[in-house]
Amino acid sequence: MGELNSPPGTPAALQRPRHSVTIEGSEAGFGVTRFDAMLNWSRKYSLFQYPFVTACCGMEFMAVASPRFDVARFGAEAPRFSPRQADLLWVVGTISQRQAPALRRIYEQMMDPKWVLAFGTCASSGGFYDNYTTVAGIDKIIRCDVYVPGCPPRPEAVLDGLLLLQDKIARGDRTPGIVKPRQDPAMGLVQLGVPSAKKEGQR
Amino acid sequence: MSQSVLDALKARFGAAILETHSNFGDDTAVVASDSWKAIGAFLRDDPAMSFELFVDLCGVDYPERTPRFDVVLHLYSVTHAHRIRVKARIGDDEGNHAKIDSLTSLWRGADWLERETFDMFGIKFEGHPDLRRILMYPEFTGFPLRKDYPAQKTEPLIAYRTEEEAGLPLGKLEPFGPDEGMSFGRKVWDTHGTT
Numbered sequence: 001m002g003e004l005n006s007p008p009g010t011p012a013a014l015q016r017p018r019h020s021v022t023i024e025g026s027e028a029g030f031g032v033t034r035f036d037a038m039l040n041w042s043r044k045y046s047l048f049q050y051p052f053v054t055a056c057c058g059m060e061f062m063a064v065a066s067p068r069f070d071v072a073r074f075g076a077e078a079p080r081f082s083p084r085q086a087d088l089l090w091v092v093g094t095i096s097q098r099q100a101p102a103l104r105r106i107y108e109q110m111m112d113p114k115w116v117l118a119f120g121t122c123a124s125s126g127g128f129y130d131n132y133t134t135v136a137g138i139d140k141i142i143r144c145d146v147y148v149p150g151c152p153p154r155p156e157a158v159l160d161g162l163l164l165l166q167d168k169i170a171r172g173d174r175t176p177g178i179v180k181p182r183q184d185p186a187m188g189l190v191q192l193g194v195p196s197a198k199k200e201g202q203r
Numbered sequence: 204m205s206q207s208v209l210d211a212l213k214a215r216f217g218a219a220i221l222e223t224h225s226n227f228g229d230d231t232a233v234v235a236s237d238s239w240k241a242i243g244a245f246l247r248d249d250p251a252m253s254f255e256l257f258v259d260l261c262g263v264d265y266p267e268r269t270p271r272f273d274v275v276l277h278l279y280s281v282t283h284a285h286r287i288r289v290k291a292r293i294g295d296d297e298g299n300h301a302k303i304d305s306l307t308s309l310w311r312g313a314d315w316l317e318r319e320t321f322d323m324f325g326i327k328f329e330g331h332p333d334l335r336r337i338l339m340y341p342e343f344t345g346f347p348l349r350k351d352y353p354a355q356k357t358e359p360l361i362a363y364r365t366e367e368e369a370g371l372p373l374g375k376l377e378p379f380g381p382d383e384g385m386s387f388g389r390k391v392w393d394t395h396g397t398t
Contacts, residue, residue, distance in 0.1 A: 137373075
């Protein structure tokens with residue numbers, strides 16, 4: 001869309017929105033936004049997901065979907081077991097070379113607009129399966145929007161990935177993004193590489 | 204545990220039993236490959252043996268030895284509660300002529316395990332009703348569990364996207380730096396005043 005600048009001298013209340021992604025009710029009872037912004041806003045809160053679950057990351061996926069972490073808070077709770085009804089493909093787990101044609105067909109059956117989230121290290125890069133069995137990351141065969149590293153990732157990291165995807169949808173950004181780790185809640189309980197005597201001294 | 208089984212095998216087959224041992228209580232007989240099926244039939248049918256349960260069958264590659272491969276068979280007798288491991292050595296230096304009799308006519312469960320051993324090592328089981336790959340796809344060439352198969356070689360079933368199609372580099376990234384990857388064990392985020 002082109003620039004929508006108002007003529008100079010227009011009162012502030014009557015100026016056209018430039019980067020508006022908000023919908024505000026005014027005193028007059030109406031709001032102003034751009035159509036594509038509103039469309040993206042509605043898309044990002046109604047992601048119908050297709051879970052392509054192949055491996056142990058599926059346990060964390062169940063945790064994300066269950067009440068404690070509750071992906072329903074972000075409008076992505078409805079799994080569709082037909083790719084034709086889904087617009088977010090969760091690739092959860094290791095993709096072997098034998099599964100690669102099935103995954104690509106599932107992706108091609110989805111309707112546009114569609115997004116892909118790589119759940120866990122194996123889906124993102126193949127992980128430690130650096131051999132004849134495994135596709136070294138689903139981006140070798142289909143496009144991927146968000147990578148969530150972790151083996152498996154914590155549910156919080158998955159929710160971070162979902163929020164990152166929602167942010168990308170709102171901005172219309174299709175460049176891939178990687179979820180950065182947050183602080184580990186168990187830090188200080190287990191610390192690898194630190195001799196236990198030193199750790200005791202630190203306490 | 205069941206030294207009597209090894210003794211019975213030696214008494215019955217004599218020179219076809221190349222060596223035996225009972226390391227750690229696991230009775231093992233290394234047998235001549237051409238007696239493989241006859242020994243299997245004896246172990247299953249003899250009332251003192253009665254190995255009804257076919258536990259496992261696999262291959263092992265010893266690339267610096269001739270014959271190169273081991274075929275390893277594990278059996279268990281529910282009747283007598285004893286076990287035995289039977290090995291046969293087959294194949295030349297290049298892995299050619301690695302063939303042995305199939306045991307599918309004795310134990311139905313040998314079917315898929317012999318297919319797996321064929322898939323991974325290229326050992327041919329003569330008399331197998333349906334000897335094709337079971338884990339890898341038919342387009343796959345080579346036998347991945349042989350020691351001379353390159354560890355990082357891949358044979359993709361479908362063509363990968365090119366970097367032009369993807370619009371971004373698709374090579375493997377460098378290993379995670381200290382501020383990336385899994386959040387534990389790598390970096391001290393916040394010491395909470397403990398240092």
